[in-house]
Amino acid sequence: MAEGALASAFLAHPAADYLAVALMAGATYLCRASGILFMSRMRITPRIDRALRALPGSIVVATILPIAAQSGAPAVLGLAAAIATMALVRFELAGVAAGLAAVSLARLAGL
Amino acid sequence: MPDPSPQDAGPPPLTLAGARTGMRLTLPLVPGVIVFGTAFGAAAAQKGFDVWLTLSLSAFVFAGASQMVALELWREVWTWPTLAYLVAVTATINGRMVLMGAAIAPHVKAMPRGIRLLNFFVLVDANWLVATRYHGEGGRDLGVILGAGAMLWVLWVLATVPGFLAGALVTRPDAFGLDLVMPIFFAVMLVPLWKGLSPAIPWIVAGAVALATSALVDGYAFIIVGALAGALAGALRDG
Numbered sequence: 001m002a003e004g005a006l007a008s009a010f011l012a013h014p015a016a017d018y019l020a021v022a023l024m025a026g027a028t029y030l031c032r033a034s035g036i037l038f039m040s041r042m043r044i045t046p047r048i049d050r051a052l053r054a055l056p057g058s059i060v061v062a063t064i065l066p067i068a069a070q071s072g073a074p075a076v077l078g079l080a081a082a083i084a085t086m087a088l089v090r091f092e093l094a095g096v097a098a099g100l101a102a103v104s105l106a107r108l109a110g111l
Numbered sequence: 112m113p114d115p116s117p118q119d120a121g122p123p124p125l126t127l128a129g130a131r132t133g134m135r136l137t138l139p140l141v142p143g144v145i146v147f148g149t150a151f152g153a154a155a156a157q158k159g160f161d162v163w164l165t166l167s168l169s170a171f172v173f174a175g176a177s178q179m180v181a182l183e184l185w186r187e188v189w190t191w192p193t194l195a196y197l198v199a200v201t202a203t204i205n206g207r208m209v210l211m212g213a214a215i216a217p218h219v220k221a222m223p224r225g226i227r228l229l230n231f232f233v234l235v236d237a238n239w240l241v242a243t244r245y246h247g248e249g250g251r252d253l254g255v256i257l258g259a260g261a262m263l264w265v266l267w268v269l270a271t272v273p274g275f276l277a278g279a280l281v282t283r284p285d286a287f288g289l290d291l292v293m294p295i296f297f298a299v300m301l302v303p304l305w306k307g308l309s310p311a312i313p314w315i316v317a318g319a320v321a322l323a324t325s326a327l328v329d330g331y332a333f334i335i336v337g338a339l340a341g342a343l344a345g346a347l348r349d350g
Contacts, residue, residue, distance in 0.1 A: 035212025058317035058341025066325035092139035099295035103288025
């Protein structure tokens with residue numbers, strides 16, 4: 001079991017932290033590359049085109065709704081304030097600022 | 112719609128002007144990126160990381176949410192199972208990037224090979240959103256996603272350092288809503304994606320499925336499951 005012992009000794013060494021970084025970086029790079037590579041090789045049929053068109057908004061909604069539900073009333077108010085402000089003034093920074101302000105105020109009020 | 116038929120207009124350009132446009136479009140996110148990067152640096156310092164380990168996470172992984180979660184999973188002494196768990200959690204949190212890449216692929220597949228490898232590396236939520244909107248409005252310059260991504264990478268790595276040094280200064284980012292800055296930016300970017308109720312029906316499916324998934328399954332799988340349900344709903348619609 002010399003190899004196993006060597007591997008265990010390496011994992012106990014502080015340098016193993018960098019192995020962990022490398023593994024995380026590799027996994028993340030594969031996530032980034034695989035979607036683009038896969039879809040670039042696919043023939044885009046009308047059906048796939050409709051799926052891809054629906055995807056950006058779906059990713060956004062699927063990300064923010066559960067976070068809002070888990071984070072409670074301040075998050076819901078913040079997201080609503082951000083969307084409302086953006087819809088009114090069409091200026092991203094104002095939307096983000098309104099959202100953060102709404103969250104801060106709601107938390108200050110103890111919601 | 113400046114360019115309604117991009118496939119007939121020759122290869123898309125890749126220019127410095129496009130890169131500058133990408134950077135300009137990403138400016139609203141800069142305060143959020145700096146604060147989140149600073150908060151990561153501070154959290155890593157509090158966990159006892161040295162500055163090089165902290166910087167290498169920001170520089171090579173370059174994915175804030177998975178870096179924050181990794182701090183919770185970090186071990187004094189690693190074993191193969193704990194390493195495998197770290198990789199699995201990282202892939203779950205960053206799995207949304209597979210779908211983000213798939214969605215942006217038709218716009219960026221003309222990139223030269225070497226630059227493409229670089230583009231994979233800097234694909235993050237912010238420049239993906241900016242590029243999705245830019246290409247959705249008919250823009251074709253491939254510099255936009257790259258310029259925005261490069262700027263975000265530099266800011267992210269730089270912001271880690273003062274956070275690491277200041278340590279305790281950003282101990283309560285939640286008081287300012289900063290823990291929610293990314294979902295808030297997502298919500299803001301939903302507004303320009305809105306093209307009427309009918310194209311948004313898949314979003315409703317995505318939201319409902321994501322909510323149900325998050326109630327049933329721990330972790331971040333809800334993003335992928337919900338988004339795939341939305342794409343499926345889009346594919347199944349007539350039209």
